[in-house]
Amino acid sequence: MTSGAGGVPVVEIKNLRFTYPGIDGHPPPGSTPLIDEFSLSLAAGERCLLVGSNGAGKTTILKILGGKHMVEPEMVQIFGRSAFHDTALTSSGDLSYLGGEKVITLTLGVPPLPTLRPCGRKIKHGLIRTQLLAFSSNLSLRLLVPQKRRAPPHLPAYSSATLRLSDTPSASALFRVVLLWRREVAFAGFEVSIQMDISAEKMINGVSGIEPNRRDELIKVLDIDLSWRMHKASDGQRRRVQICMGLLKPFKVLLLDEITVDLDVLARADLLRYLKKECEERGATIIYATHIFDGLEDWPTHVVYVAHGKLQLALPLEKVKQMSNLSLMRTVESWLRKERDEDRRRRKERKESGLPEFEKPVKGSRVTGDPARIAIRVMNNGWAAGRLNSTVAGEENFFLSSNRVLRQ
Ligand SMILES: Nc1ncnc2c1ncn2[C@@H]1O[C@H](COP(=O)(O)OP(=O)(O)OP(=O)(O)O)[C@@H](O)[C@H]1O
Numbered sequence: 001m002t003s004g005a006g007g008v009p010v011v012e013i014k015n016l017r018f019t020y021p022g023i024d025g026h027p028p029p030g031s032t033p034l035i036d037e038f039s040l041s042l043a044a045g046e047r048c049l050l051v052g053s054n055g056a057g058k059t060t061i062l063k064i065l066g067g068k069h070m071v072e073p074e075m076v077q078i079f080g081r082s083a084f085h086d087t088a089l090t091s092s093g094d095l096s097y098l099g100g101e102k103v104i105t106l107t108l109g110v111p112p113l114p115t116l117r118p119c120g121r122k123i124k125h126g127l128i129r130t131q132l133l134a135f136s137s138n139l140s141l142r143l144l145v146p147q148k149r150r151a152p153p154h155l156p157a158y159s160s161a162t163l164r165l166s167d168t169p170s171a172s173a174l175f176r177v178v179l180l181w182r183r184e185v186a187f188a189g190f191e192v193s194i195q196m197d198i199s200a201e202k203m204i205n206g207v208s209g210i211e212p213n214r215r216d217e218l219i220k221v222l223d224i225d226l227s228w229r230m231h232k233a234s235d236g237q238r239r240r241v242q243i244c245m246g247l248l249k250p251f252k253v254l255l256l257d258e259i260t261v262d263l264d265v266l267a268r269a270d271l272l273r274y275l276k277k278e279c280e281e282r283g284a285t286i287i288y289a290t291h292i293f294d295g296l297e298d299w300p301t302h303v304v305y306v307a308h309g310k311l312q313l314a315l316p317l318e319k320v321k322q323m324s325n326l327s328l329m330r331t332v333e334s335w336l337r338k339e340r341d342e343d344r345r346r347r348k349e350r351k352e353s354g355l356p357e358f359e360k361p362v363k364g365s366r367v368t369g370d371p372a373r374i375a376i377r378v379m380n381n382g383w384a385a386g387r388l389n390s391t392v393a394g395e396e397n398f399f400l401s402s403n404r405v406l407r408q
Contacts, residue, residue: 010253010285011042011065012077018064018309035060035309042302044252044283047276049290049300051332053339057309058289059099062255065287066090066097078253093249098242099257200233200241201226210248218244221274222267236262243271254278256288269295293329305332307339 016038019027027033035057042048050058063069064076067083067090076083078095089095204215204226219226222240230238239262247254254275260268272295278284279301287304290296303320305313312335315323324331347357 009041009077010044010046010079011040011287012080013038013040013061013065014075014077015039016061016064016071016075018060018069018071020060033309035064038306038309038311040304040311040314042285042287044285045279046285046302047279047300048285048287048302048304049296050287050304050306051290051335052306052312053336056306058306059257060309061306062097062099062257062287062289065253066095066255068097094252095255096246096249096251096253097255097257098246098259198230199226200224200228200230200237203230203241204244204248207245207248211250214250215248218247218274221270223270234262236264236267239263240267250282250284251278252284254284254286256286256290258290258292260290260292265294268292272296272299293327293332297328303328303332305335312339 016035017033018035019031019033022028022031038061040048050061052058060069064071065078065083067085067087070084073082073085078089081089083089083095090097204219204224218224222244224237224240224244228237228241230241233241239259243259246259256275260271263271275286275288276299279286288300298317300317302314302316304311304315317328320328320331324334326334351357
């Protein structure tokens with residue numbers, strides 16, 4: 001975990017602190033940060049395996065890195081840029097997040113169209129040929145509106161239900177937009193669960209601006225049959241198409257949140273080999289959170305262990321191997337076992353001293369008080385203040401907003 005080219009680390013996390021917001025979009029007052037004092041630095045070409053028990057915070061960290069949760073810009077930098085605030089990082093494909101969501105192709109019921117007014121005119125529902133990725137885990141939706149004309153120089157990614165394209169500087173040229181609706185909005189009366197009959201070929205070729213050789217190689221590595229119909233495909237086949245689409249752009253930083261669960265042994269092995277090659281040949285950086293250690297013995301360059309949202313260990317693989325003569329899986333198992341034993345001991349002590357065994361979570365509540373004090377509390381909980389509509393880069397745009405949005 002050294003510095004990348006020119007001494008600038010590719011991924012730099014400094015004293016990251018983060019709390020999920022309560023129902024009103026603010027971190028509940030008095031809540032303990034879920035991620036705290038987390039620092040990590042990764043250079044070009046490094047492959048980092050992120051390990052930890054269930055609920056340790058791996059997905060949260062990856063999503064923060066992927067710009068899906070807003071934190072103070074200086075807490076997380078990718079190529080010296082804030083992943084949340086600098087939306088060009090993700091829209092360019094330089095930073096790619098591949099999560100464990102399943103790809104389901106859907107037709108959209110009734111999106112909040114009154115809010116969509118690119119080029120000064122309403123987009124009619126029928127004109128939006130959509131490819132939707134529905135996230136089974138959190139029921140949020142991503143709608144990719146295909147690019148029809150010129151793409152604007154910066155394709156903003158939005159995460160707010162109150163999105164207004166007319167608020168964006170590039171609205172006049174906007175034909176490709178990534179919209180992300182949060183659960184409350186997507187499911188507030190919108191019927192969205194119709195699967196569509198679409199071929200793997202159409203999905204993969206639908207991603208524009210891809211180098212044909214790269215696409216062909218990925219199709220080969222993932223052994224995709226382009227004639228697969230997505231509505232009839234198996235989970236593993238669907239996953240392969242999802243992974244292929246996620247890797248089509250030559251990413252510089254890839255965040256993988258256990259995406260190999262449905263893959264067969266061969267597909268997983270071939271994918272891991274391909275990813276390693278991407279790091280070695282192109283200098284890509286990968287962070288991979290997983291519980292599956294099959295085929296990983298010599299895959300990572302570094303291993304990072306997180307427990308209760310805190311960094312426990314960040315070591316080069318050789319160091320991990322020097323520390324233990326067990327396999328990587330057994331080594332990690334021993335860390336997790338120790339952590340669980342310590343948790344149990346702590347709970348026992350709490351019980352014995354008359355305290356509840358588990359600390360009561362702070363319930364989300366409406367934040368009251370004057371805006372300045374709220375802003376300070378928001379900052380203290382690892383959040384930058386946001387604003388109600390778009391999330392165009394620029395810290396000043398985020399001051400004192402109630403839009404502490406989650407990009408799903
Ligand atoms: N949207 C959310 N709102 C509030 N809390 C959340 C949210 N998502 C996750 N959490 C909590 O954050 C903690 C960390 O979750 P996270 O998904 O990051 O863990 P993880 O290490 O990826 O776990 P796993 O190995 O089970 O996938 C958990 O206690 C979880 O309940």
